[in-house]
Amino acid sequence: MLKHNHDECIENALTAAQEICAARDTRFTPLRRRVLELVWVKHEPITAYEILDLLSEGQKRVAPPTVYRALDFLIEEGFVHRIESLNSFVGCSDPAHKHQGHFLICTKCSNVTEMNEQSLHDVIKAAAKANGYSYENSILEIAGICENCRN
Amino acid sequence: MLKHNHDECIENALTAAQEICAARDTRFTPLRRRVLELVWVKHEPITAYEILDLLSEGQKRVAPPTVYRALDFLIEEGFVHRIESLNSFVGCSDPAHKHQGHFLICTKCSNVTEMNEQSLHDVIKAAAKANGYSYENSILEIAGICENCRN
């Protein structure tokens, strides 16, 4: 599949994270920055161990907790989402507003599209309520074929 | 939390599975039956290794592939759903109609409620289409507190 030049969106994501952390007084350390960068560089769901391998290139090999802790932070801050069905991670397309991610996953090219649709959230919350549950959070992962791959 | 007597629903699930397999000409072997029974006996999300431990009681320890293969079959037939966010498995409440499960998960008592609501499916399919994706399947897992636990 065609790859566009991601430099700009990577840069945007890093800058946004930096600013949000400054505003929240949380620490956007070099390690966390580097992990977020790797997530965006791949620009497809990336596993913790892929990140680990990339982080380790040209230096002493880092250990799994290093990666998982950085990911925990990035998820907590809302910069990264975990894709449960793939045991993988993707950059959040709207880090300014903390939210749970709802995703479309192309089974052909592996690309992931995040849906930031309030109406979908509303329907899901309503479904919880209709069944007597309070709502805390939700994951929605839809598998299908993206427009590109169908053409 | 209050536990009702599950004997009846376990029996129902096993009978239904037996009949469906007969109709489809697939093999509901003793092992598969036993694994499905264990899933229903717990009646909360159960992990593969919990099943493994239960299966192994009072006999030679079984190996992981035994359990995973049985689960693969049961999922394929639609008798069991996998809860991605918990790496666990639950019995399907409507095995007669193959479908993807949409779940409410109580974060307090761990009980899971399966939603069999066509309208929810429709909304999810529409969301895929609206974003240019064909629809293959989806997982929806909502975390919250169930009615029982809130009282």
Add this chain to the structure above:
DNA sequence: TAGTGTCTTGATATTTTATAACTTTAAGGG
């Protein structure tokens, strides 16, 4: 600027979850 508490990262080991590959057993069709 030395002291103190806290947050972050490093390091080691282990646990949990899942699959690959090959062998043996059992079921069902001619």
Add this chain to the structure above:
DNA sequence: CCCTTAAAGTTATAAAATATCAAGACACTA
């Protein structure tokens, strides 16, 4: 009964995640 194929057993290993303790960095303050 023989043959084929599906299922289950066996051994080994891969993949994903976490527990625990130690060391370093930072930031406040006295």
